[in-house]
Amino acid sequence: MSGKGLIVEMEGISRFFGEREVIRNCTMHLPEGSIYGFLGPNGAGKTTVMKILTGLLKQSSGHAKVLGLDVSTHRDEMLGQVGSLIEVPIFFEHLSAKENLQIHLAYMDKDDNNVMEFLEMVGLEQTGSQAVSTFSLGMRQRLAIARAVIHKPKLLILDEPINGLDPLAIREMRALFKRFVNEYGMSILISSHIISELEQVADIIGIIVNGSIIREMHMTEIRAKFPNGLEEYFFEVTSGGTEIA
Numbered sequence: 001m002s003g004k005g006l007i008v009e010m011e012g013i014s015r016f017f018g019e020r021e022v023i024r025n026c027t028m029h030l031p032e033g034s035i036y037g038f039l040g041p042n043g044a045g046k047t048t049v050m051k052i053l054t055g056l057l058k059q060s061s062g063h064a065k066v067l068g069l070d071v072s073t074h075r076d077e078m079l080g081q082v083g084s085l086i087e088v089p090i091f092f093e094h095l096s097a098k099e100n101l102q103i104h105l106a107y108m109d110k111d112d113n114n115v116m117e118f119l120e121m122v123g124l125e126q127t128g129s130q131a132v133s134t135f136s137l138g139m140r141q142r143l144a145i146a147r148a149v150i151h152k153p154k155l156l157i158l159d160e161p162i163n164g165l166d167p168l169a170i171r172e173m174r175a176l177f178k179r180f181v182n183e184y185g186m187s188i189l190i191s192s193h194i195i196s197e198l199e200q201v202a203d204i205i206g207i208i209v210n211g212s213i214i215r216e217m218h219m220t221e222i223r224a225k226f227p228n229g230l231e232e233y234f235f236e237v238t239s240g241g242t243e244i245a
């Protein structure tokens, strides 16, 4: 999985916190127009990798490119083309969804004539002057996603975006992600520890265990080789079973 058209290209990334090597020699390849499911148990290192890719943390060693730009040396240029939702989103609680998006665009020095388009896209167009403080978790998450994509980034990075959402909200999110790819030409990196969620949305799966991305494989290949699907593949890979690449 290498060559042209890679939106994320990470080689040999490691990160220490003190003496502890939390990310070890990680490699990631995200082809343009794909949804990359970043799968791993809690504490495996998904958030840390995503923070490195968005310049929130520096790697201890290795190289990472996003949209062909080195994240260490071209961070600002890269971030203009990336949308992300990594930490719990912070909003102006007393303001409406629309006002929150307008403030965000003003901060980014962009015009705000497409705010309604994005509110409609995430199903918040009816919220009017309702303060964000009254929103459900699902509504907050959808607003955070609208904010992450309103500048039409080429890459969207989402850390556990469906955590805490109910089944209907999860289904809506899934449809939204596919729309971002099909209608807006985005590529998406999405992390989760929920196998079934990524199985339904991802084109490629990268498995991370104990700080190492141990395998990347297309879902089509996983389905062909593992009749029982991603769960079977995941346990095969993480238990150090037979060679399958």
Ligand SMILES: Nc1ncnc2c1ncn2[C@@H]1O[C@H](COP(=O)(O)OP(=O)(O)OP(=O)(O)O)[C@@H](O)[C@H]1O
Binding pocket: 017, 022, 040, 041, 042, 043, 044, 045, 046, 047, 048, 049, 193
């Ligand atoms: N700032 C930090 N200082 C020290 N250790 C950290 C720091 N940030 C993360 N870690 C450790 O690095 C490891 C990986 O954490 P990370 O949050 O990247 O995992 P994760 O796969 O995103 O897990 P989760 O799904 O629970 O968020 C964990 O053991 C965590 O305790």
